[in-house]
Amino acid sequence: MNTGNCRCPQFCFFIEHTEAPGATICHSSPTAFYPKILSLNKYYREIFMNRIIQLTLCSTLVAGVHASDIEEVVVTAAREVSTIELAETLEITPDSAALLRKAPGANVNSNGPLSGIPQYRGMYGSRINVTVDGSTLSSGGPNWMDPPLHYAPAAQLESLSIYRGIAPVSAGQETIGGAITAKTWSGEFSDSAQFSSQGRIRAGTQSVNEGLLTSVAVVASNKTHRIKVAGLTESGDDAQFDRGDILHTEYERDRVDLGYGYQRGAHSWQFDLAHNETGDSGNPALPMDIEYIDADLASLSYDFKGEGWNVRSKIYHSEIDHGMSNFHLRQLMMGMNPRINTATGDSNGIKVAIDWEDNGGTWLAGLDGHHETHDSDITDRDKIGFFAQNFSGAEREVWGVFLERNQQLNSRWRSELGLRYNRVTMDSDSVSFSNPGNMMAAMMQMRAMAFNNSNLKTNDNNIDWVAKLYYEADQATSLYAGIARKTRSASYQERYLWMSMEATAGLADGKTYLGNLDLDAEVAHELEIGIDILQDDFSFSFRSFYKQVEDYIQGTTDDIPHMGMPAMPVADLKFNNVDAQLYGFDVEAHYQLDNHWSLNGIVNFVRGKRDDINDNLYRIAPLNSTVGITYQSNRWAATLESVLTNKQDQQSTTNDEKETAGHGLVNMKGYWQVSEKIRLGGGIDNLLDKQYSDHLGGYNRVANIDIDRGDRLPGYGRNVFARIDYQW
Ligand SMILES: [Cu+2]
Incomplete structure (x- = not known):
């Protein structure tokens, strides 16, 4: 495996000591890890993401890293986020909310084919903060025929993530339900x-x-x-x-x-x-x-x-x-x-x-x-x-x-x-x-x-x-x-x-x-x-x-x-x-x-x-x-x-x-x-x-x-x- 010019010894160690197929590139910037891991199969990616927890600080301190990238890498590592990679899905469902069933704790209140409302641990609707590319969207319809995820069609997504359990205060304004x-x-x-x-x-x-x-x-x-x-x-x-x-x-x-x-x-x-x-x-x-x-x-x-x-x-x-x-x-x-x-x-x-x-x-x-x-x-x-x-x-x-x-x-x-x-x-x-x-x-x-x-x-x-x-x-x-x-x-x-x-x-x-x-x-x-x-x-x-x-x-x-x-x-x-x-x-x-x-x-x-x-x-x-x-x-x-x-x-x-x-x-x-x-x-x-x-x-x-x-x-x-x- 090519471990490139990785600055984090633990990371290289991991890559060298697993047979992870597809794990060929280790970038110098920890932010670059993330896209690369997508080429691993799901099992190895899980291991990989979990190993990163050990180098949390390492990656944080090694380079100037985006707060959100760090957060994403780190929290995934800590099992704090369940991420669904859309490139890995096979369905053609138009409703992104339906995909949430793949994440532990998540489900969907379905009122129509384009109107799925995410449910997480028994809370739903405006109790869950939804952002699409960082923007918070307020539904246009009084009955939420267009829940926020209506504006994130599954086919266009790279990933859909849900914070596991208690969401950080930085995740959104009102996160009582996640x-x-x-x-x-x-x-x-x-x-x-x-x-x-x-x-x-x-x-x-x-x-x-x-x-x-x-x-x-x-x-x-x-x-x-x-x-x-x-x-x-x-x-x-x-x-x-x-x-x-x-x-x-x-x-x-x-x-x-x-x-x-x-x-x-x-x-x-x-x-x-x-x-x-x-x-x-x-x-x-x-x-x-x-x-x-x-x-x-x-x-x-x-x-x-x-x-x-x-x-x-x-x-x-x-x-x-x-x-x-x-x-x-x-x-x-x-x-x-x-x-x-x-x-x-x-x-x-x-x-x-x-x-x-x-x-x-x-x-x-x-x-x-x-x-x-x-x-x-x-x-x-x-x-x-x-x-x-x-x-x-x-x-x-x-x-x-x-x-x-x-x-x-x-x-x-x-x-x-x-x-x-x-x-x-x-x-x-x-x-x-x-x-x-x-x-x-x-x-x-x-x-x-x-x-x-x-x-x-x-x-x-x-x-x-x-x-x-x-x-x-x-x-x-x-x-x-x-x-x-x-x-x-x-x-x-x-x-x-x-x-x-x-x-x-x-x-x-x-x-x-x-x-x-x-x-x-x-x-x-x-x-x-x-x-x-x-x-x-x-x-x-x-x-x-x-x-x-x-x-x-x-x-x-x-x-x-x-x-x-x-x-x-x-x-x-x-x-x-x-x-x-x-x-x-x-x-x-x-x-x-x-x-x-x-x-x-x-x-x-x-x-x-x-x-x-x-x-x-x-x-x-x-x-x-x-x-x-x-x-x-x-x-x-x-x-x-x-x-x-x-x-x-x-x-x-x-x-x-x-x-x-x-x-x-x-x-x-x-x-x-x-x-x-x-x-x-x-x-x-x-x-x-x-x-x-x-x-x-x-x-x-x-x-x-x-x-x-x-x-x-x-x-x-x-x-x-x-x-x-x-x-x-
Ligand atoms: Cu309506």
């Missing part, structure tokens, strides 16, 4: 003044919904400039299951991206533009379907690498226009009015972080600001005079400052300490309602007036802190313990939903909700312990957590105004502060049987319940496991996978949640590396065409002879997929 970072593939600067090109072309198809995917990304770069052009088009028909079609799960999305990077000396700049057009796409678990989502995204970042200190900064902007209806895809339900909801969501943000090092470790200090504004208007196809302002100029602004310290206490002990302060300011414009000739109109107008006359502006001052300790017991074993306080202020839906609606950021429980101007911020205290074992042919990583949440925001039947009689409340639920706790564990293990055969497994368990009353939390993933056996040869590999999901009978009574039966699925997939540049991949999901329902998949809201309304939506039937990747 933090996810999606990274788009952007190519590399080269070493010479000559321009050369790199590219990734991917085409795929699948049988379950006649899904098609074409994605092209081309980069021209030299050592100073890097220009990227990328395009994506994907579509699918309604998906099938054992007994028929799942109406409406069709989708279509097109996207173009332009990027320009410039680096000179210690300075680097990156400017990115993206335009996303999502067309007719179903959301069978929600009351409406997507007609369009037009989004423009822009960001500019500037980084400086100094001697022993670095600066990273970014500004970003996004504008989202979204239209949906309850009649253009699905059949209008009897007795319902044909309604059109148009919504806009704009967000702006800034992030600045400085890191520097001293003898004992690194400091990271930062400032971030994020501002979002939302409008949502409802009109009627057949009635010109009908107009309801669901949200009007609903604003949410968060300013945060943080300080983080990573310290090597001695050869065995390492710590991470973090402190963050967030100030959350929210406000809303006045709302209006008109429905000429309708009996209820006067009452609605009175409620709009009462809302407008309320004090709509609120402030929260939130403090987060994190303390983690790692102990390396021996060469192969390390122990971990962490405690944290994390906060989250109410979303604009939870606060400003003045008219009773299902606009709940995708809860999909079929309930109408009212917002609450008096909501306090959620405060979670969490304790987490873990053990990581890493031997040459065996790795095992276990985490157990307990989280107590004060003022958890949950819909309850308290304080709902009624229409003259208590038996006639104006909404099913109103957002209120309650108390909750979540606890559980997740495990990831790998066993290399010999040079070719390996076993991989994940087990996830979480329990979520109310503390103030005897009830469970809503939409919590049941106990589940994924076990795969892989045969890996030089040019091809094949995996057979079993996914077992337990029943969920600890469901929320408050949300009238239905229990779900357990099920088992068998999947298989594989690839053939035809040449250095061409790879063919494919597989069959749900090989046995089993009929099942995912507890996180919601209930059918669409007229469909194959599925009753109100029944749990079935999972997709047998799906044969194939994909070709061309990379240079």
Whole structure:
């Protein structure tokens, strides 16, 4: 093996003393390790990443390294981040959130094919901080038909990472439920003044919904400039299951991206533009379907690498226009009015972080600001005079400052300490309602007036802190313990939903909700312990957590105004502060049987319940496991996978949640590396065409002879997929 001019002796030692195929280059800069390791097979990469923990400080101190690169390398090493490398996936799923099931503790609340909402250890939605290339995106739709990962199509990603357990305070502003970072593939600067090109072309198809995917990304770069052009088009028909079609799960999305990077000396700049057009796409678990989502995204970042200190900064902007209806895809339900909801969501943000090092470790200090504004208007196809302002100029602004310290206490002990302060300011414009000739109109107008006359502006001052300790017991074993306080202020839906609606950021429980101007911020205290074992042919990583949440925001039947009689409340639920706790564990293990055969497994368990009353939390993933056996040869590999999901009978009574039966699925997939540049991949999901329902998949809201309304939506039937990747 070529160990190049590696400056870190331990690293060279590792490379020289393993037979890791593909580990041919050791760069002088530790930042360059990361891309190179991708060429290793997964097993060796795991070992590699774990070994890096031993040279954490070594790599930190050897060269001026990017804070985030270090963080990524180091935390992966410590099993603090689960990273899914998209180049290694074989699926053609349009929904990046669905890929999260590969990471321990993670799952997805699925409301439609492009609308997956990440769930991590029982928390989801705005409780999880999602960034795409460092930008925080606020969904445009009040029901999160476009969750933040909607703007990170799987085919364009380089990696999707989720912080394991307690996220560092630097990972995002509000990380009470965790933090996810999606990274788009952007190519590399080269070493010479000559321009050369790199590219990734991917085409795929699948049988379950006649899904098609074409994605092209081309980069021209030299050592100073890097220009990227990328395009994506994907579509699918309604998906099938054992007994028929799942109406409406069709989708279509097109996207173009332009990027320009410039680096000179210690300075680097990156400017990115993206335009996303999502067309007719179903959301069978929600009351409406997507007609369009037009989004423009822009960001500019500037980084400086100094001697022993670095600066990273970014500004970003996004504008989202979204239209949906309850009649253009699905059949209008009897007795319902044909309604059109148009919504806009704009967000702006800034992030600045400085890191520097001293003898004992690194400091990271930062400032971030994020501002979002939302409008949502409802009109009627057949009635010109009908107009309801669901949200009007609903604003949410968060300013945060943080300080983080990573310290090597001695050869065995390492710590991470973090402190963050967030100030959350929210406000809303006045709302209006008109429905000429309708009996209820006067009452609605009175409620709009009462809302407008309320004090709509609120402030929260939130403090987060994190303390983690790692102990390396021996060469192969390390122990971990962490405690944290994390906060989250109410979303604009939870606060400003003045008219009773299902606009709940995708809860999909079929309930109408009212917002609450008096909501306090959620405060979670969490304790987490873990053990990581890493031997040459065996790795095992276990985490157990307990989280107590004060003022958890949950819909309850308290304080709902009624229409003259208590038996006639104006909404099913109103957002209120309650108390909750979540606890559980997740495990990831790998066993290399010999040079070719390996076993991989994940087990996830979480329990979520109310503390103030005897009830469970809503939409919590049941106990589940994924076990795969892989045969890996030089040019091809094949995996057979079993996914077992337990029943969920600890469901929320408050949300009238239905229990779900357990099920088992068998999947298989594989690839053939035809040449250095061409790879063919494919597989069959749900090989046995089993009929099942995912507890996180919601209930059918669409007229469909194959599925009753109100029944749990079935999972997709047998799906044969194939994909070709061309990379240079
Ligand atoms: Cu929508």
